[in-house]
Amino acid sequence: MLTKTPHLFDDATAVTAGDSRWQGRTSPDYWAFVAPFGGCTAATILRALMQHPQRAGDPLALTVNYCAPVAEGAFDLDVRLVKANRSSQHWSVEMTQGGGEVATLATSVFAERRPSWSHQPADFPGAVPFEQLRSYPKLAMTWANQYDFRFAEGEPKFSGSAPKEPSSAYSKMWIADRVPRKLDALSLMSMSDAFFGRVFHARHELVPFGTVSLTTYFHADAADLDTEDTTRVLATADAKTFHKSYGDQHGELWSPSGRLLATTTQIAYFKA
């Protein structure tokens, strides 16, 4: 039997099971400005839930509140099954470091999804194929280099100063792990936070920015993802408003075959 080399993403989101308290460690491979990439933190929390012995069903919703920057090093996850119903579960997870204050607070819903009437009113955005687009150049943040971003629309331009009229905050792009990895709920969770700050797109400049609260809904269960059998998503993101230091983002993650896999929304702080 061959031991597969684990993917960096699986390393970065690894957790060690405890009774109710689980352990993990930040990864230098998924680092953002001053803390771990929020998508990696969210995926780590989701992994703890998926590996939990009491887990039943597939992830349906995850909300992550980023209370304070996570510091480099070890962290604890306090995982609690708040309420279990016949076919759904409600979880709460708190991330702390060294017994200190809560750095990340999350709630999640898992469900055993049953066959039903199916209908997808949202239009598949479509795009130039992945292979025909160029990869977005490497960035200083290590997390961004773990992904192969290929913009079909709205590639960010950083002129270093805000234009007179704000640019569109919309973007459409392929997102794949730089080292291909079969798409699962964990990578969907991480990719749902992998859009660049909408304020960067609108203003053509990097400004202080941080996600405050992120919510992702999963519209495909493990069986659906197995059927899709893909390593990438076609993703769109946009913003509706920037006001008094906070702005929103909403996004969609699609399989190449045109199935809506996940929707996501976040509210983020910015200084501009």
Add this chain to the structure above:
Amino acid sequence: MLTKTPHLFDDATAVTAGDSRWQGRTSPDYWAFVAPFGGCTAATILRALMQHPQRAGDPLALTVNYCAPVAEGAFDLDVRLVKANRSSQHWSVEMTQGGGEVATLATSVFAERRPSWSHQPADFPGAVPFEQLRSYPKLAMTWANQYDFRFAEGEPKFSGSAPKEPSSAYSKMWIADRVPRKLDALSLMSMSDAFFGRVFHARHELVPFGTVSLTTYFHADAADLDTEDTTRVLATADAKTFHKSYGDQHGELWSPSGRLLATTTQIAYFKA
């Protein structure tokens, strides 16, 4: 000094302060199929946070996970300030009844919002004026009769059976308290869950339905709402997918003057 008659909404969302445990009681005036209207529950949780002596700033985000139906009668709210930063706060609230299991689990972010670059890319949907539209007829659920819904587009039709081709899940409507009440964060929170189930719109029939998780972002603070000085919102809602017994909803709540006050998203169970 005159004592103002309290609005039914203020009665329904009233809470009594405790140390960390607060008390409230469900209201027959805001009742849904088998439990209180989720928007009323969400507003009650928000009220406890807003009245909390440690509260600083305005609500920015509230996520409510509906774990189990709330029964008629008294409930307790376990309110916890999870983390306070210089200008933001992270809260967690658990609703229980009679010392039992958690019925509702919520997290919220409050922030003291600072002047910044402002930009609203989202287009104000516009609509026929409130006064020129007819009120949606009264319904069996008491909560719905507390609101004056006036549809500009996508008024639900209940033929009692699903059409061959699903109808649009989109609707645009005015929402006002039936007895006018100045719009505040509490009513915005409640109204953000006041859309009818998207599945009813798509299928022209009432099917078993329940919100599982709801997230609302506030894009206006108390000062902004004071400036708007309105008793109604123009609201839009739509769905992107229905699959394996769960469907999504996303919505916008606008002031009549064209300011985006709140955005909301939810994932809901349905049986069809």
